[in-house]
Amino acid sequence: MSLSLYNTLTRKKEEFQPVHAPQVGVYLCGPTVYSEAHLGNARGPVVFDVLTRYLRHLKYQVRYVRNITDVGHLESDADTGEDKMEKAARAARIEPMQVAQHFANRYRQHMMALGCLPPDIEPQASGHITEQIGMIEEIIANGFGYEVNGSVYFDVPKYNEAHRYGKLSNRSIEDQLGGTRDTLAGQDEKRSPLDFALWKKASPEHIMRWPSPWGEGFPGWHLECSAMSRKYLGDLSDIHGGGLDLMFPHHECEIAQCQASDTHTDESRVWMHNNMITVNGTKMSKSLGNFVLLGDLFKGPTGPLAQGYSPMVVRFFLLQAHYRSPVDVSDDALQAARKGYRKLMNGLRLLDKLVATSEGADLPGDADLRKLTADLYTGLDDDLNTARSIASLFNLLRKFNTLATTPAALADVSAAALTEAVAAYRTLVTDILGLQDEPRANAEQLLELTLGFYAEAKADKAYDKVDVIRAALKGQGIVIKDTKAGVEWAYSEE
Template identity: 65%
Template sequence: MQHKLSLYNTLTRKKEVFEPLHAPFVGMYVCGPTVYGEPHLGHARSAVTFDVLYRYLKQLNYKVRYVKNITDVGHLENDADEGEDKIQKKAKLHHLEPMEVVQYYTNLYQRDIGKLNVLSPDIEPRASGHIIEQIQMIEEILENGMAYIENGSVYFDVPAYHKNHNYGKLSGRIVEDLLNNTRELEGQGEKHSPLDFALWKKASPTHIMRWPSPWGDGFPGWHLECSAMSRKYLGTMFDIHGGGLDLMFPHHECEIAQSQASHNHSDSARYWIHNNMITVNGQKMGKSLGNFINLSDLFSGNHPMLEQAYSPMTIRFFILQAHYRSTLDFSNEALQAARKGYTKLINGLRVLEKLQYSEAEATPDEKLNQELLKLSEDCYRGLNDDLNTARTIASLFNLLKKINSLYLGQLPIDALSRGTFDTIRNTYNELVLDVLGLREEPTGDLENMLDLVLDFYKEAKEAKAYDKVDVIRAELKKQGIVIKDLKTGIDWAYEE
């Protein structure tokens, strides 16, 4: 099957057929977390969205270099150019080195996002490890006359840039409207225009995170790091830049401006892709609103908004059952429904494993074969149409109805050709496991299951059914478990 992937490009406001710059190679950069707090449902949505895109591109035989950064410096409060660095603030509060905060929350992010079966990126650079590249980019922007130095800080000159470029082309913002609606903020008197943003900030005497630069000790601006790191690992122009919709303005708009104003003279990426937000009862989920839910809360069920704990695969399925560009509203009902949907797909994998096909007995029915091939093909249509996982899941459920009918004998399996049988099996397995990234979660508790087996063992022993006793012992031994007959009762241990 030939698959042509189309993606909605925020930059052009339309769906476009994906054509890499240097096929079969694909360069993809996604904005990762600022590591000053626990990963939450919002982080999970972005991570799962771009994980599916990464998986599907690889399924289409592209050689992908996936770069996803860790922001560990320069992201100030309220996403502005004033206030304290989010990580430094946390470090001061807990009397820690900023890099202790960074490491702790990076580990938590990788642990909890990993539970969602999100693949690790190929490169995971940190902003603090790329100060040299950021300084070089600032020097280029200064050289091109689109930045200025004020009191040891360097600012991007938006009006100077806008004379020959379109600042606002990604977000649809109009510079004149922005100027009319932007009030002069206290402490921003260094800026020539309220739209200008920091490329490098002079460090105050109390600022811990600081590096030497041609303009004095300081630290980089938040927007600059992604421009410098994407260029280092993917080149001056690459294929895909992704992130949450909340990053489109100002973060991604500023990235394009920096890239155009440097020696790149490019939009950085050809396809700009944004996932929508998570809402809670129709309200955007966010720390400022106090309605955000950490992933660890979801896994444990320990949160006032949660009726129960939800497994990682339930959360992954919940994210996948909506198109990435639509809002996704959190509710306990939606998560419980996701649990059922996930279980249904996983049960399908088990049914497929049990289906036995014999070519010798086959008498293919052309109509049935055509119907099943069409259902299989339809499973890819959603993915090819702007990564519509919701549609793909609906198509998989349609295919699953037929798979269950084959299993229950309602449809004759010998009416399929070998080609059709292999196609439905491969389509289902590839999409559920390799592209949607769902995996079977163990549902039972090992201790409870063993207690149950030991009860059967005890009953068999008391009934002197020694053949059953021997079978139970032998089967458990295969699993590395030995039964111990003690005076006080029956117990088990791992085989030494």
């Protein structure tokens, strides 16, 4: 079975066929770094991390781009309100780029903790002003952009005459107009309430500004991804994605910009969108105030959660549902995820203990074991269905437990079939799903417990145990000191 992905643009699952195989270009819309990332911000990166890992497992040469938005994202999608970066900077009385750098660093730390491999390229919007200005000039030259008082807008009705604005989100322009007529107030520069900003004139108090053919200003939010995707992945990438909330207007505008510029493509062949994280059925978002910050989630308790959960448990929690399904966050759900994650980790510990006891090939148990092994990747091939692949892992793990506890069953499988199953389990868990074992023991507490055993052994005059404990700790760079105050420890200076 070959890999199939659901394409939002065509509204169907399609066999994945790269534009220029074996090279694959993948673009994920990254964060606007004006504040701490919450759990909802993590789902897209985790999903696309598994996607890129699996593509590489399939021997594709992947270039993975995930951008950083540090300019141009206004408070409203109607091109009104303050720039989110500048608002955060004013509140903290620091430079906007200090805000961007701080939260970009924090975001990267959280993604690393969640096991996400770094993207191959992580472009920032502020570092690609020249490319964005160039694309605006193309759009104007092609008749789909207009300048008013130093700002430049995209002419949606005119574009819709030659193309279809709304084909990604399946919205007609008439429905969009019906829902946005009242938003024209205060936006008298626009010819239509559907038009969106390509370049905004900077007000006198605006900090982040760049020179352009239309005066000093800053780029519109939708433009950066079109310009950066074209620069690093060419006129037509293979996969472009993000959260479902980005489908409209952000991704819809990206397609329009690319078609209206000299690119003349839909920007990407496949458009993928992950569903939302919800709290009691309501989308998690900063605007609603029901969000759970990743840093707080790892420590806990926070918001609706009574305790903290480790990054790998959170990663498993996000992967145990299909990426196009909503996920509701709760203590019960995360505790269930923790149990599932630990079962898979115990499975990894079991693998080295599974040693075939019979010689020869094509033994009676091989067919069943190979069927369970082959089923591991069926889910991933079916629109990256990690939930199904995790279920297949548990099926194989049950078989492993049977083999480990039943000598007769182990004798019925060949070394070749067992080796294949063990390798496939390990590869899927660690290399593709990106789940790693987390040390759960507290080293300080374990050391204090060991010193307690030492004190008991010394009090009982069990000097053989005393010597064993001393030697074991010394091997770890720890020396025991018997003082008048009691037993203490120090780092060995040898």
